Amino acid sequence: MxxxxxxxxxxxxxxxxxxxxxxxxxxxxxxxxxxxxxxxxxxxxxxxxxxxxxxxxxxxxxxxxxxxxxxxxxxxxxxxxxxxxxxxxxxxxxxxxxxxxxxxxxxxxxxxxxxxxxxxxxxxxxxxxxxxxxxTTIAPGKPLDRLRFGTFGCQRWQDGLYTAAQGLAAADLDFLFHYGDFIYEYGGGTIVRPGLPTTPAVRASAGQECYSLDDYRIRYAQEMADPDLQALLAATPMYVTMDDHEVENNWAGLIDQENDPQEVFAFRRACAFQAWYEHMPVRKAQFPLPGAVRVHRSRGFGDLVQANFLDTRQFRTDQPCGDNYQPLCAGQDDPNATMMSVDEEAWLDRNLMDHGARWTLIGQQVMMMPIDRRQANEPQRIENMDSWAGYNVARKRMIARLAKRGDAIVVTGDEHKHYAGNLLSTDGAKAAAEFVGTSLSSGGDGSDPKPGVTPPVLTHNPELAFYCYRRGYLVCDVTRNTWRTDFMVVDQVSKPGGAISKRASFAVEKGSPVLHAA
Ligand SMILES: [Fe+2]
Missing domain, CATH: 2.60.40.380 (Purple acid phosphatase-like, N-terminal)
Incomplete structure (x- = not known):
């Protein structure tokens, strides 16, 4: 028995x-x-x-x-x-x-x-x-005329279904780039957000908030058993990175949001890294070593695209000025603040110097454009301290790199909204284009336009060409002279049967970083 x-x-x-x-x-x-x-x-x-x-x-x-x-x-x-x-x-x-x-x-x-x-x-x-x-890919330098890839991430189980993954799976893409938040650490059957009423989850996360290795393993297992996500991962190879929620909201290096001693958070982070490795299709080079996991890596696609997938979470300094959305503050200009390690920056410099591909792809986690987040009735500029806006010196160093190349496209996640815009050099010149992909489910159904936000965000940020508060993903179609990005949306994630459609397309022509509607 x-x-x-x-x-x-x-x-x-x-x-x-x-x-x-x-x-x-x-x-x-x-x-x-x-x-x-x-x-x-x-x-x-x-x-x-x-x-x-x-x-x-x-x-x-x-x-x-x-x-x-x-x-x-x-x-x-x-x-x-x-x-x-x-x-x-x-x-x-x-x-x-x-x-x-x-x-x-x-x-x-x-x-x-x-x-x-x-x-x-x-x-x-x-x-x-x-x-x-x-x-498979093609070796750097070999002739290649076209590359098509998708980007996705921000999969909060509690917020909705992964219907959008069906569109990615059907798109016959060469690869996927995952910008992070493959899991969320939050537990339970309700959604708690600062300043908003608690709401029931579309579906409950297994267990409480993740702290132990078993907690993170069970969270990944629940995620990987999702039929839409599973079909997508079976259909297309993925370069996966990580952002904050693989460990904890807005962590930075060894600093967490609960003011734990760093040696305490180090244990939680190590558990999260191990579970990430166990569940992600990554190479031995991404095996978590004591204290760190190598997330950043590069790949050349013939003579067409040189791709760099960054880690902007593990080696960053703490967010300035109390983190989250804040008015401008002196801490944003700290010359010692970092988004990447010294080694990672040197690695990126080498990659950008050496390659002869038509385009440079920077695949990364948090928004590089330092946009003004104020809503209609707010009197002063507001920026997101968890994004590159909180790290002005590192951000300007990065944009100078991209301006020097003149062929860079930045692809980003984290925001739970679609954005298309241009990164500006310190003299105001357009240095590169940034395409920010929304979430697979985080934020729930969303709305388009978003009341109180859609007009102000476009009015206050002339470098932005597009904003959309829906769930979805990006498809990038790269040819020798044009980089086109399709902004795909799904009209609902709270119920099955959401309809997937193309909301907008923006493109960049080889030789000019200025993006335009396509
Ligand atoms: Fe997210």
Missing amino acids: LTPNVTRRSLILGGGAALLAAPALIRGQGTGFMRDPFALGVASGDPAEDGFVIWTRLAPDPLDQHGGMTMAIAKVGWEVASDPNFRTIVAKGEALARPEFAHSVHVEVEGLGPMRDYWYRFTAGGAVSRIGHAR
Whole structure:
């Protein structure tokens, strides 16, 4: 007879007696599962010209503390094919799903051809995963005429459904860029926002606010089990970064929002980093080392795009002037304030100096345009201290870099709104374009226009060309002479069946950073 604890686990090993001996039997043996061990789906990431990472995590009971797995190593088979029916297998092998990493598997597939489509799947204990699709890139410098990619992020489970992911999945994109907030640390079935009434969540987060490794693991498991998100991650490879909510709202370096001692927050951050690694399709280079994880990385796409994915959270100094939206203050001009580490800035300088691609992509987290956030009845300028506006010296240094290139496009998240605008040099000249993508769900259904905000934000910020308070994502279509960004929206996330549409398109022509409606 099974104990209640054991029945939560879904491994079946030939009867109750075998269940009691599960740790010994699962190690390397062809055991079965009572439920699908691939309930969290599959994903691919960090594509290169010769391969990509393929990811899965064995979790037949996703919200169980251990995902329904016995605390032992399990073997996972994997294969990659050049056709969706797996007639031609081009790579295969076996990986170990270890309990230390929540039975996740990260396989770095190599030896594949450039700019080709591949399909992959996993097996474990007689179970077969869904089929994933990935596309390799092309080596820097090789001829490339077109690249299409999507950007998304800000997935607050409580705020709504991930209907917008259906549009991204159907778009047949070369890759995805995730700008952060893959999970939110908040727990429970209500939404609490400063200054606003508490409202019921569209769907409840599993558990309370995340602090421990198990908390973060369960939050990711709930997320990865979402059918829309799962279908998207199976369809398209992703370069994933992180922002604040993978750990805690508006953290900065080792400083959190609860004024905890830094050594205390360091434990919470380390738990969050480990769970991030376990659930994201990232390479070994992104394995969390004591105290840090390498989030920033670059990738060249032929002679067309040189991409830099930044980390603006882990090495930043604390937000000035009390954080959040504030009137202008002296702390914004602190010459020692940083958004990136010294090493990351030097890495970016090297990347920008060396490449001969047509376009430079900066994929990053928080808005670089220091826009005025005041609403209609507010007398003074208001800026967001958690964005680059709180770090003026670092921001100006960054914009000077981009102006020097003359071919840079900044792609951003965090705002839960769409924006299109130009980054200005200190002399007021347009230095680069910034496309800010809204959230997948954070903020709920939204509205378009947003009462009290849409006219003032455009009036007070002449560098802005577009603002939209809806949920959605961006699609960037890059050719040799034009970079076009489509602002996609979904009309509701509080109920199923939201309609996805293109709200606006803006473009930049090669040779001029000035964006225009397209
Ligand atoms: Fe967010």
